[in-house]
Amino acid sequence: MFFFEFYELGNLAHKLHSEEWSPSIDQALVIALQLAEALQYLHNLGIVHRDVKPANILLGENFSPCLADFGLAEYIKDLKKSSFLNWKSSGKPTGGFHKKNMVGTLIYMAPEILKKEIHTEKSDVYSFAVSVNELLTGIVPYTNLRAEAEAHTVLEMSYTEQKLIAAVVSDGLRPVLAVSELGAPLRLLSLIKQCWGQDPNNRPCFTDIVAELSSIRDEVKNAEVKKIIVPEPTISAQLSIENNPSSQIYGGSVNWSTQGAEISSEISIVGALNTSTSYDFLNDESSYKPVLSWGSFAACGQRETMEDTHFLIPGICDLKDVYLFGVFDGHRGAAAAEFSVQALPKLLQHFYSNGISPAESLIKAFVETDNAFRSALDSHRKFKGLIKKDWHPGCTAIAAFLVKSRLYIANAGDCRAILCKAGHSIALSRDHVASCLEERDRVVKEGGAVTWQLDTWRVGPAALQVTRSIGDDDLKPVVTAEPEILETPLSPEDEYLVMASDGLWDVMSNEEVVSIIRDTVKEPSMCAKRLATEAAQRGSKDNITVIVVFLRPVTTAERIY
Template sequence: MGLLEVPPEETNRCVRGCCRSDAIPLHLPAASFSLLSPIARGSESTVYEARLGGERAAAKKPVLSTSDDLDKFHYQLQLLCELDHPGLVKLIAAHARPPNYLMFFEYFEPPNLADKIHVEEWSPSIQQVVTIASYLAKTLQYLQILGIVHRDIKPANILLDKDLLPHLADFGLAMYQKDIKSVSAENWKSSGKPTGGFYKKNMVGTLIYMAPEILRKDLHTEKSDVYSFAILINELLTGVVPYTDLRAEAQAHTILEMTYTEQQLTSAVVSQGLRPALALPESGSPPSLLSLIQRSWDSDPERRPSFGDIIEELNVIQKHLVTYSCPLSSGSVNLSRNSKAEVHHYQEALNWFNQGELLTKKANKLDYAVNPWSSSFDQSSVSVYHPTLSWGSFATCGRRETMEDTHFMLTCMSEEKDVHSFGIFDGHRGAAAAEFSVRAVPGFLKQFGHTASPIDALAEAFVSSDTAFREELIAHQKSKRIIQKDWHPGCTAVTALIVRNKLFVANAGDCRAILSRAGKPFPLTRIMLLVAPRKESVL
């Protein structure tokens, strides 16, 4: 705003004299600004599109009903005058005198990050997610160095520039850490325990982003912001509102309110360790990024990483991001023919998805036809049943800390319109076997589909995947890429193969496939448990 003159610091003060700046004008001539249409309304303020010195700006007009409200305005203005970081929405001017108290910020075109995700249904690449996470972490580290806790980290408070880089806004709840502690000390000193007023002042934020310690009515710290940061980044990866499975924010909040009362959600987060469904590895999310999210929303603030640690880990993740074509769309709702979606994937020292995929890549390149299957059934009769196929998936780790299950949906296998396969793998002692099998089993199915019957192909795919995984595990243990020698991961598996109008199902381990016909269940498989003396015959 080059058209605005900044008075000397000794005269550039608010009406009380407590706020001052040598870079930001705090007393504006009435003719220098005008308020246009409202952008957003809240209980404590309204944000307008404005003109300031002939240029666009965002003007925040607070609701000042009490002396406490006026105190908050001056506190926020003092804090904002001290900030100067490219990751923040910059305060460019203020009118800190009656009757019109206003703050002017640089203008960002809508939407904010929340609307970008849930209204426009934006699905950022992994590279974009990591970039946004890194920029935001650096901004929050800057605040941490200054001793400031934001206390309301959420997508609605993130504005995006033309390059989709994040800028943190809304410091209405931000406080210096020392002031939070002093308020606590005063309450304890005067009454022997925190007062209701203390709780009201300190238990602030947006519920679904609030850390367990805040819900327990403890003090906000930097680690509380780390927790909110983790919820936000996971939301960016999944595209769904926390604690729901919906992308549209309005619908999601309705479902959220129907599912949990405020008290129930608070109790589940604090006592039961409930967290939003973690992004799935099948989405291309780096395992290290998912691990970072989980550690950042740990129930114990002391176990959460600092923003400095987060920045270092994100830098490592960013260096290892590579682009590759994914031949199998594990977990994809619709796999189109010949489609090769370019996705960002994380190549780390030991990635079991990659191990399973590399093993079957040769078979995929040969692109074996499965014509023997589709042509092996009698098609001469006009009355032959032709099924209508619909498919979809939803996966969540529920109340567990990690996701150990995987699935695949392979339609029009080898470009045969009447051959489809679906599989679910439930990991035990980690996700390694499930991650390996979700890529290996479909690959072996395609390979054996060239020479074997559907039944034999399913059996061979299971046996070959199991053998290959054990060999990979042993090889990595010998090469010392796996340190824990007594680690024996596994998984249950159930896979359905549809060939024209025939359904074939195979399972291994403690899982079952059940067919629903006219609302009645028909078991297709039995649970395979190795507990009986006749275990060899069971296998």
């Protein structure tokens, strides 16, 4: 019962790559420290795990890690004997090495194991370091992907198995190290490098690792005591300016992702909720029930920085038939997108749980996310030097809210969603840009200025192309955050939903997207990856984020052929 309780909550690899979870540095340190203590305990008992990796780290309450899967574990005293028996029974080597002797998972295996030497406690130390670095970056080792950590993923990259083994053993290749600008303390990065050193004798033992991680954790806690509390946000959750180097904006110290996440700590919306449109999803009975599978892919493209964010949230409001997907495309910095990807789902859940209809909940969530972000900006500007007064970040946003068999699309800006119905593309949103006559007239009626600049119509002194967005406080209220809502019932003819930032749509039509998916193995993550890769090859100059949601079961034949 204990084991399956943990298993139900999922493992660290699933959390990082399927749910695309980005832990805070505090959460990462807690997981790393407790994992190190577990391995210290094992080693003190004379046991080597031999397959330490995120997929074997089960997560309990409050992300407490539990080391699992001892199928390859051995007592240290038996390793030499076990190795000899494996060699004796392995026969001819396959692919250049004896598989029975080389136990473990390739991308986490220490160089000495790849050279067919015997496991030691220091081999676990190496695997631990690669796993902790993956926890900090969210990236599968030796790739640039937030994707499932499976063998084929590595083979799709520039390395074959043999080339990767040779590079790790001979050239000292290691996964891309987490960077301190993302919030990782330099002492932690130094410890990771020591732990995955080439010479096992120079790697620290887990007693030393536990001591160092405890010291780093205390150092981070002491730094957090210096927080500055921001007064009077629109949502009464208190927002804080964290004194850490995690921000990428103007050298300031504001972690906008954390700011958005803290919206949920104490939500109290100003004004009474309109319950006259209350909606009970339990009464929305339909004979048709879509069967969902989903995946995503995000790439920086030709841009120097990544300003897109997105989320995939099944079972929102703890309801198994309610799903939420969203894409945010930042401009003038990533702050608005980083804030919104955390805040908007929590606000939507708050409104919907209080009896507001799905469409109205989406509208309120967009507007209140905008209010909360702009309020946070105003509060931060009161503290000299934290952010520039002339900095006005924003993001476009599109969200899909699926309640049983009804789909609600909320769009503000030029992200786009399409539905494939019986092999044909159906547009579920329209682009809110100044070149659209209806949007341009709306902006002018609101008192905004729209001028022709270079090759298109643009709004205000900031020359913004979009007419709806979250943030962009220098252009409010003419650039509104209120989304357009499209509601549609789903039927057996509906095959899949595609949502993406304009980095995809700039170089690809709706029909081309459907055509590419038709010729791709029917697995959502692979379809999303192929669309983004094709967009990059066609010369897209923007960040590219794609979500693909299949709305019906996919047969084995479709997956393979």
